[in-house]
Amino acid sequence: QEEPVESGGGMVQPGGSLTLSCVASGRTFTRSTMGWFRQAPEKGSEFVAGLLWRRDITMYGDSVKGRFTISRDNAKNTVYLQMNNLKPEDTAIYYCAMDGADRGSRLPNHYDRWGQGTQVTVSS
Numbered sequence: 001q002e003e004p005v006e007s008g009g010g011m012v013q014p015g016g017s018l019t020l021s022c023v024a025s026g027r028t029f030t031r032s033t034m035g036w037f038r039q040a041p042e043k044g045s046e047f048v049a050g051l052l053w054r055r056d057i058t059m060y061g062d063s064v065k066g067r068f069t070i071s072r073d074n075a076k077n078t079v080y081l082q083m084n085n086l087k088p089e090d091t092a093i094y095y096c097a098m099d100g101a102d103r104g105s106r107l108p109n110h111y112d113r114w115g116q117g118t119q120v121t122v123s124s
Contacts, residue, residue: 002113005115006094010121011122013122014087014124017084019082020083020096022096029077030074033105034051034097035096036070036095037111038095045108048094050104050106051070087122090122093117094119095115096115097114099111099112
């Protein structure tokens, strides 16, 4: 298996929290930038967060900065997205993506492997 696999989506009330997980094979996980993107109905892909391999640098989209945290567990080949203080506008399908060139990009077309996505719904 080369493509990452996401889990952890669901429905939560505004102000609540969720943690998404993304597991990838060791060969592709190593030395890859890991990114999270999301897509809401009738909207384009939006960069959410990214984590470079070579410098352990994190990046966040403006709409989630201060609320979301990306992290990785190299022993488990897993990257996490901790989402706090969720808002209705966070409702979307969340995708995990990998850039084997470790460019630390916010552009979807720089990522060469994508998961199937996991739905996050924030509603009262």
